[in-house]
Amino acid sequence: MSDSSILAIDFGTTNSYFCKCPADQISPVGVDFGSGRDGIPTAILYRQNKKPLVGNPALHEYGESSNEERKDYRLCTQFKPDITTSEDAAKNAEDFLRTVVEQSQRQHIVLEPARSEVIIGVPSEAEKSFRAKLTEIAEAAGYGRVKLLDEPKGALLSHLWHKDFSPDEALRGVLIVDFGGGTCDFAFLRSLEECLSWGDMELGGRLFDDLFFQWLLEQNAGAMKKIEKAGDTYYVHSYLCREVKEFFSLTMVRDRSESVNKSVGQYGSVRDMSWTTFIQKARAYNPSRVFAGYLQGVGLESDRLLGKNDPIDLIEWFRTSLTQGLADKNIDTGDISRVILAGGSSQWPFVSDVISESLGLDASKLMRSDRPYAVISEGLAIFSPLQKKFEKTRSRLRTELPEFCRAKVRSLVHRTTDAYVVDVATDIILELFDKRIRPVLLEYKTTGGSLAELKKSVSSKAKSFEPELKKIVESRMETLSMGLSEQVRDVLTRWIESHGLSIGDAQINQGRRISIGGDAIGSELPDLYGGIMDAVGWFVVGTATSIGAILCGGAGTAILISGPIGLIGGAVLALVIAYLTVRQGKEKAAKLAENWDAPAWVIKRALTNSKIHKARQVFRSQLEERLRQETLILQDEFEARIRKITELQIEGLSEITQL
Ligand SMILES: Nc1ncnc2c1ncn2[C@@H]1O[C@H](COP(=O)(O)OP(=O)(O)OP(=O)(O)O)[C@@H](O)[C@H]1O
Ligand SMILES: [Mg+2]
Incomplete structure (x- = not known):
């Protein structure tokens, strides 16, 4: 091999x-x-x-x-x-x-x-x-x-490959009817993995060959003797009468009101073959002596065919094989979106009649390929290359995934959270610094006072701002969640598609459980879109919570006091100490400085507009820095989550959707 x-x-x-x-x-x-x-x-x-x-x-x-x-x-x-x-x-x-x-x-x-x-x-x-x-x-x-593979899978793959129906339909449920020469095989496929099959190893085209053989004997007295004498029984039965049958069946597909004749070598002919007569015979079939003898000869033990019971209704046999199987396997006819007719005997006009009737399915949902005879072998042939190619791509995806997450997902999350951080910081600067702190500073400039007092009133302004801070953090969450899930999904889809695979809509819906006869047997595959949404949701809430905590848990005030107010305080303190040193001496000056009630003109000299502006900038950059640090930890976890759901998704990609 x-x-x-x-x-x-x-x-x-x-x-x-x-x-x-x-x-x-x-x-x-x-x-x-x-x-x-x-x-x-x-x-x-x-x-x-x-x-x-x-x-x-x-x-x-x-x-x-x-x-x-x-x-x-x-x-x-x-x-x-x-x-x-x-x-x-x-x-x-x-x-x-x-x-x-x-x-x-x-x-x-x-x-x-x-x-x-x-x-x-x-x-x-x-x-x-x-x-x-x-x-x-x-x-x-x-x-x-050799490797054995189920024939219906071949039919399904070949039809998918020829794009006779969509992978989506294949995932919803396709019934394959392979009515051949010796057996009648049904398979209900939903994805390649899930295959329910049943059938009848005795119901096949050869029973109809036998029906035409008997029709021949009926109309041509003495034919049997002649056939036996020539040692031709087998040939006439399994070959010449099959030709008569196929000729008749094809004629009936064209026009069921016709009546036709066909000769059978040197043994006579079957005449006036009409649909009505055929149906009568098919509804009351008994194996001929020749055929029964053959079946016994090959060791077939069949009550139905050899039990000398009542006549067999071949059409009903086909119908019950179909409906009984559907019932036994708990298949709801509503779950069948397509029927593939394979096998030569499914060309009998009664086959599509029975299927349409039993399933309540429009005839347009029944399909037969242009080359019905070739579909099974063709599908069997592509099964393995398809799987190999598919496995190769999947393993490449698996190998590339960590790097993809680092390079693509991370930079995307980085960009989006950065925008969030900048937005939150901007709001805080505007609402807290510009609207609340700046007026305090300006007033300090005109009234003067101690540095300790200034810090106290700044702190209390910051504290009273807490509820609003929460609102800012939360309302800006939208920026984060809105774009992020779409964008993560986009880069993922693009990456997977660059490998010739696709995550179709069907894949997105995979998480939905599909029920057959009330049993939930849907695949457990996570739904990619839902998975991303979940991860994004988790990330956004996490980010908001931790940012809220540092800002409103007192640390926000700390940033404010140590950063911008520290800067301003430093300038004020330097001047105050210089002023006090002249009067009180160096040592005392340092002790008094913080609580000394400074006159306005001293403060005015220290608290220039450019100092206030500088303080604002310092506040902003320190704020952004802290917020970024906080989201960094979450980003690792977010990336890990995205990687996990993508891994599962790669595992769950099915060959079918790739056709
Ligand atoms: N137009 C037709 N109408 C009815 N029967 C037909 C027609 N054409 C072919 N057949 C029958 O189909 C059968 C052959 O079908 P097919 O080639 O699918 O069977 P097979 O694969 O050899 O058998 P199996 O799958 O049962 O082992 C034969 O019995 C043949 O007479
Ligand atoms: Mg076959």
């Missing part, structure tokens, strides 16, 4: 599809085995003394051979559903897979399972034993250790 390429296989009952994809690129290419379109019939023709043939060459060779030649031939088809119950079927599957590779080599088709990462699809309701058997078969056929 190498990592350089992927080989995905949708191994079907009727047809198998191989799709190649480079491991590091999302560019799947279906393998054309020479028929001009993807895929190969799941058929193997064993020939005496010759290598077996697979696919169209096998069917063709058998179809064209004479009765004599057929004695040396054994054609095997539709063995896939029976690999766990029948050793023959398992052997056919192994030989088929091996021969596909050998035959391709002869056709110069590069198919190198041994050198690729091989992924094989399985119906999602396949049991452990089926999975184990298939793994064993593939390994024995030379495919190495």
Whole structure:
């Protein structure tokens, strides 16, 4: 196994599809085995003394051979559903897979399972034993250790990749109906991780092949004898009658009022096939002796098909498979935003009728791709490269996150809190210094007085300002909270997008719990936007509280007294001491200075306008400095919180939203 390429296989009952994809690129290419379109019939023709043939060459060779030649031939088809119950079927599957590779080599088709990462699809309701058997078969056929993936996931991925619906719809809920040749598989997917699946390993297109086989026998007396004589039973049943069925079904899609004929090789024809007759037959189906014999031969134990019970209503069987599954899995039909029709049998017109009716869903919500047969293998092929690419990007995001937070988030928070600090300081200067302190200083200049008195009245002005201070701090919080959450989210989104990922709207809503049948099973992913809002809210409140505390808890007064008033006081004191020294001597002067009732002319000389202006500036810068210090501690914690929610968000990014 190498990592350089992927080989995905949708191994079907009727047809198998191989799709190649480079491991590091999302560019799947279906393998054309020479028929001009993807895929190969799941058929193997064993020939005496010759290598077996697979696919169209096998069917063709058998179809064209004479009765004599057929004695040396054994054609095997539709063995896939029976690999766990029948050793023959398992052997056919192994030989088929091996021969596909050998035959391709002869056709110069590069198919190198041994050198690729091989992924094989399985119906999602396949049991452990089926999975184990298939793994064993593939390994024995030379495919190495294969990885099994649920087929519906393939269909979903491929449709998403083709942008047939939005990732948002995929997250809301998509029902995939894969009605194939041997099985009928339902899967309800909401994100790639959450997959509820159910189905029926017995309900498949081959029952309808059998219906047309019986229709043929009914209208052509003696045909059975002829077929048996030619040893052609298997071929007529599983191939020619299937062609009749598909022809009829396609005609009915166009116009259900038509009535058509189709010949079946040399054995006659089915005539006057109409929708009404078909429905009558489909509502009262009994397996033919031939088909029942085959099923018993491969070891199928089915009460329904082999119990010789009442006739089976095939349409109802399909309906109950669908509705019973929805009920069992507690899926509310309202949670289904899209239905993908996969598998050949879902082309039956009754399929979309039943689905629309049962789900109450408009037919426009049912979709079938332009290449329905290719979707599963294509989706399986891109699954792994997509995951790898996605994982790489995620790990890069994880590595870059700390640096991103330091460089981008921090500088953003810095800028925003700085603006907040400046705003708060400006308000305080205007309201406290200019409106309250300055008049005190000016009055001091005209009346004179002691420095101690001045300090007292400044302090009391500051104290009475407390309630207003709180208001300033709080009203300015808005500046902080308004811009910050938007901006943090913007830089985060831009950063994630620069890595080719996106946090879509769906992601933002992820935190919302989604309920199925009343059980809350929504993902626990934190919602990025909400997370940022929370962190910002916490930060803003924290900032306001701690700023409020230093300003109103007395420290504000302290800043005022030690800073600007200290500056003014220093100037006053110097003059007063000089004046007193002359009269009282140096020592006494120093003692008296603080409480000396200075005359106005002394104060006037010390308290110049430029001193007051200087004091204002000092107050401002000291105030800003303290406020900044206070927010710095909170910024670290804020950054840590943002990092944490971003980390969770990166973990929670889903492949789906990236398609
Ligand atoms: N137009 C049609 N109408 C009805 N049935 C169709 C039509 N075209 C193909 N089918 C049937 O679809 C079946 C094949 O579908 P598909 O290739 O999806 O099955 P598969 O993958 O081989 O089988 P499975 O998934 O069950 O193992 C066959 O039974 C085929 O006859
Ligand atoms: Mg299939």
